[in-house]
Amino acid sequence: MRTPPIVTLPEWEAARERLLVREKEMTRARDALAAERRRMPWLPVEKDYSFETRNGEATLLDLFEGRRQLIVYRAFFEPGVFGWPDHACRGCSLVADQVAHPAHLNARDTTLAFVSRAPQSDIERLKTRMSWPVIPWHTITDDFDKDFNVDEWHGTNAFIRDGNQIYRTYFINNRGDEAMGSTWSYLDITALGRQEEWEDSPQDYPQTRPYEWWNWHDEYSDAEVSEGWLAKIAESGAITPASQPTPDKDKKDDAGQPGCRCSD
CATH class of the missing domain: 3.40.30.10 (Glutaredoxin)
Known part of the structure; x- marks a missing residue:
């Protein structure tokens, strides 16, 4: 097998950064395509x-x-x-x-x-x-x-x-x-999409803030767990009551969602 070059850590990181530019473009293009799906006729x-x-x-x-x-x-x-x-x-x-x-x-x-x-x-x-x-x-x-x-x-x-x-x-x-x-x-293939506020969706489509609806798969009906999760993401700075992340905020990642720090 003819392998790629063997390089140093700085060279490897530089190569990854170059490829990351194209990967981010692909992520944005995927989001744009999903937005078009939400505008498909029924x-x-x-x-x-x-x-x-x-x-x-x-x-x-x-x-x-x-x-x-x-x-x-x-x-x-x-x-x-x-x-x-x-x-x-x-x-x-x-x-x-x-x-x-x-x-x-x-x-x-x-x-x-x-x-x-x-x-x-x-x-x-x-x-x-x-x-x-x-x-x-x-x-x-x-x-x-x-x-x-x-x-x-x-x-x-x-x-x-x-x-x-x-x-x-x-x-x-x-x-x-x-x-x-x-x-x-x-x-991403549904008419309503992920239903999060960062998405480009038609007016009045159902949407909630990122992260706030996430839960363990066996505890979606547990209101106390949901409240604890909201407190945790507010503490992390991912979402604050006074500031709703949007796709043009600096803290978003390249999928359009804000960054999340969930560790204790």
């Missing part, structure tokens, strides 16, 4: 769709679980897929392995769901074997996959609802799915 979903869930039959509206947004990944686990019946598609399994705890998405009024054509008994067996217990994973029973461009290949659809009316807001597939898994990557 496509009404006119058909009714039915799924089998671990709790019985459900509609697409039911999959929102009462939240405003829904992200649906079409995973291939069914007869005819390589690995059946012991495993799902290797690529889809890699995606599932990367998924962060859904509680963080839920805290942003967003539900994540996987859907496949395998029966629920097989899906539950697979989730147990592969240690994916927290991913809601449902069975497609109609033309949902065909209608949303995921009948022959994986893909991720984003939806939003206004009351009972559902709209399709975005879709990614192919290499776009490679980046999925983190809370941030999922939120």
